[in-house]
Amino acid sequence: MVTNDPSELDLINWIRHHSQELPSSLVKPIGDDCAVFDPQGMSQLAVTTDMLLENVHFHASVSPRFLGGKSLRVNLSDLAAVGASPYACLLSLGLPNQLTQNYFHSFMKGFLEDAACWKVPLIGGDLSRSESVVINVTVWGNFKTGGPIWRSQAQDQDALVLIGEVGFSRLGLEILQVEDSASLAAMTHEDELVDWARDPFRAQCLKAHLLPRPLVEIGTWMSENGAVNAMIDVSDGLCTDLLHLAQESELKAEIRVDQLPVPEKGWGEITALEAALDGGEDYALLAAVSEQQLAHLESTYPPEFPPCRVIGRFSSGDPAVYLNRSGKREKYQPAGFDHFS
Amino acid sequence: MVTNDPSELDLINWIRHHSQELPSSLVKPIGDDCAVFDPQGMSQLAVTTDMLLENVHFHASVSPRFLGGKSLRVNLSDLAAVGASPYACLLSLGLPNQLTQNYFHSFMKGFLEDAACWKVPLIGGDLSRSESVVINVTVWGNFKTGGPIWRSQAQDQDALVLIGEVGFSRLGLEILQVEDSASLAAMTHEDELVDWARDPFRAQCLKAHLLPRPLVEIGTWMSENGAVNAMIDVSDGLCTDLLHLAQESELKAEIRVDQLPVPEKGWGEITALEAALDGGEDYALLAAVSEQQLAHLESTYPPEFPPCRVIGRFSSGDPAVYLNRSGKREKYQPAGFDHFS
Numbered sequence: 001m002v003t004n005d006p007s008e009l010d011l012i013n014w015i016r017h018h019s020q021e022l023p024s025s026l027v028k029p030i031g032d033d034c035a036v037f038d039p040q041g042m043s044q045l046a047v048t049t050d051m052l053l054e055n056v057h058f059h060a061s062v063s064p065r066f067l068g069g070k071s072l073r074v075n076l077s078d079l080a081a082v083g084a085s086p087y088a089c090l091l092s093l094g095l096p097n098q099l100t101q102n103y104f105h106s107f108m109k110g111f112l113e114d115a116a117c118w119k120v121p122l123i124g125g126d127l128s129r130s131e132s133v134v135i136n137v138t139v140w141g142n143f144k145t146g147g148p149i150w151r152s153q154a155q156d157q158d159a160l161v162l163i164g165e166v167g168f169s170r171l172g173l174e175i176l177q178v179e180d181s182a183s184l185a186a187m188t189h190e191d192e193l194v195d196w197a198r199d200p201f202r203a204q205c206l207k208a209h210l211l212p213r214p215l216v217e218i219g220t221w222m223s224e225n226g227a228v229n230a231m232i233d234v235s236d237g238l239c240t241d242l243l244h245l246a247q248e249s250e251l252k253a254e255i256r257v258d259q260l261p262v263p264e265k266g267w268g269e270i271t272a273l274e275a276a277l278d279g280g281e282d283y284a285l286l287a288a289v290s291e292q293q294l295a296h297l298e299s300t301y302p303p304e305f306p307p308c309r310v311i312g313r314f315s316s317g318d319p320a321v322y323l324n325r326s327g328k329r330e331k332y333q334p335a336g337f338d339h340f341s
Numbered sequence: 342m343v344t345n346d347p348s349e350l351d352l353i354n355w356i357r358h359h360s361q362e363l364p365s366s367l368v369k370p371i372g373d374d375c376a377v378f379d380p381q382g383m384s385q386l387a388v389t390t391d392m393l394l395e396n397v398h399f400h401a402s403v404s405p406r407f408l409g410g411k412s413l414r415v416n417l418s419d420l421a422a423v424g425a426s427p428y429a430c431l432l433s434l435g436l437p438n439q440l441t442q443n444y445f446h447s448f449m450k451g452f453l454e455d456a457a458c459w460k461v462p463l464i465g466g467d468l469s470r471s472e473s474v475v476i477n478v479t480v481w482g483n484f485k486t487g488g489p490i491w492r493s494q495a496q497d498q499d500a501l502v503l504i505g506e507v508g509f510s511r512l513g514l515e516i517l518q519v520e521d522s523a524s525l526a527a528m529t530h531e532d533e534l535v536d537w538a539r540d541p542f543r544a545q546c547l548k549a550h551l552l553p554r555p556l557v558e559i560g561t562w563m564s565e566n567g568a569v570n571a572m573i574d575v576s577d578g579l580c581t582d583l584l585h586l587a588q589e590s591e592l593k594a595e596i597r598v599d600q601l602p603v604p605e606k607g608w609g610e611i612t613a614l615e616a617a618l619d620g621g622e623d624y625a626l627l628a629a630v631s632e633q634q635l636a637h638l639e640s641t642y643p644p645e646f647p648p649c650r651v652i653g654r655f656s657s658g659d660p661a662v663y664l665n666r667s668g669k670r671e672k673y674q675p676a677g678f679d680h681f682s
Binding site for chain 1: 372373374375376377379380383386387389390391396419422423425431435469471472479482491493589
């Protein structure tokens with residue numbers, strides 16, 4: 001039923017009427033004061049939470065279908081960073097009165113499609129009226145074999161390894177900001193975005209920004225294979241997140257700029273290198289890898305996974321990020337995404 | 342340091358520098374992409390999440406110290422309703438640029454004081470700039486002995502039992518709305534609120550609204566003693582939440598109005614009975630209790646716990662709420678708090 005009356009909204013009933021594949025350890029998936037699950041078969045549980053706010057993290061013109069998916073994906077990226085397999089999630093959603101049920105349904109479709117794709121059933125939540133769109137997602141993950149990978153375990157002389165791509169998301173944002181993107185609001189599928197983009201480069205940028213793929217499978221593979229010493233996901237920007245890794249591990253980190261994969265070009269006033277170093281929202285993974293682990297990675301890393309490249313090195317010293325451009329080394333102050341700057 | 346620059350804010354560092362008592366099952370309490378804990382000793386885990394938004398759930402003039410506490414307490418009430426013991430929590434917080442570090446610190450003090458009081462350490466979160474204050478809290482709890490109490494297990498002829506008080510919170514809101522409450526913004530302790538209230542009745546109303554006490558200990562006692570068949574917490578209003586209980590249990594529920602404890606008077610345009618039936622934010626507990634359980638409750642219910650009173654009965658029939666006033670029975674349409682009305 002299409003109506004403009006949001007008082008008809010009911011998150012619980014909506015979820016109940018959309019079948020989800022539920023693990024047998026879920027005792028009570030939805031509809032009570034709490035969801036309840038039995039963790040006896042789990043050795044460790046990882047939890048993380050992320051908030052997405054209109055006008056801060058996204059603009060009102062973004063397709064609710066894409067937004068629903070992205071709000072889950074950014075959380076899954078945090079699970080990927082510690083190597084956990086998604087288990088279940090909770091959603092809090094605040095919607096303004098002027099938004100219709102269509103918006104809510106489209107958002108939920110995007111969310112639940114991705115929840116099904118990554119096998120992370122939605123088991124509870126909270127729905128509220130709000131002044132602008134407010135989203136908060138909490139996800140739990142567990143470890144089938146292997147254990148969590150921490151930011152703090154990088155070792156002196158570890159290689160700095162980047163899995164996935166950086167920079168494209170920031171360029172995608174730039175494209176959206178300088179062009180009339182009103183027609184994106186009604187999109188329901190990635191293919192429409194690709195058509196709208198008109199060329200493969202722009203399509204890659206827009207997909208990276210609106211429909212980032214969390215590297216969940218790669219994270220769990222890394223954990224199960226003991227393939228890295230430390231890991232973090234790149235959400236705030238390559239250099240910002242590398243600084244976090246360096247600080248937690250009490251090491252300095254150096255990026256060899258000539259080894260860093262950057263987009264083939266920039267967009268608007270953003271150069272490709274700026275986007276790669278400080279763009280943010282890449283949801284790539286950044287890892288610290290010993291010589292032995294690197295040899296193992298080179299022989300066993302699944303070819304269907306995204307590229308895994310050495311882009312620098314950790315060494316002893318005060319925690320900081322250095323850029324090495326053709327042998328010239330300088331300390332770099334990350335300009336990554338800071339919600340309070 | 343007092344500064345107006347919110348870019349100095351750092352949730353992780355702030356939490357790290359405030360000692361919390363952490364259970365040994367916490368593998369990684371804070372500072373990584375995920376918090377990780379070992380659930381092997383836990384038979385079942387209960388999880389819940391709640392969002393609180395400025396201008397929807399609270400006004401900007403509310404003391405951040407009280408708000409920090411309340412945002413945790415309303416979630417603990419959901420744990421109480423299923424009988425779970427608090428284990429740990431996550432906080433997402435969005436703050437406008439114009440708010441100072443003082444606001445943030447005051448909020449966090451209120452939050453962490455209550456987290457310590459109810460032994461539910463904060464183990465992660467997300468901090469963001471926002472247009473208005475946005476709070477989302479996720480808590481989880483476990484069951485030491487006993488198991489979860491569901492909404493759906495009320496039985497035909499069970500007594501309807503109210504634990505705690507209803508109506509005072511709504512009257513407290515009324516007091517705040519009709520009086521100049523600007524001076525409350527700087528309050529840091531309940532005693533200041535009691536002084537401001539001037540008389541015990543007003544103090545009870547204001548405390549019920551601003552500093553509600555979740556009935557956590559009572560919930561776990563109920564679970565451990567198998568003392569009730571079904572339970573829910575009263576957050577949206579007595580009759581609204583009773584309707585949820587009735588619907589999930591597929592029974593009708595009757596409140597005997599002469600047995601319902603109501604505040605000694607109303608305030609402004611709200612009568613005491615209206616506040617009790619539909620006020621909301623009471624964080625009392627509403628339970629379905631068999632004859633045998635009732636006899637057991639009467640002999641074993643700890644005298645230091647809040648009052649536990651029979652206020653009606655469940656019976657077979659289409660799910661609905663009825664009010665019985667001196668023998669005259671009528672179907673009642675709850676007018677409780679609906680964020681979308």
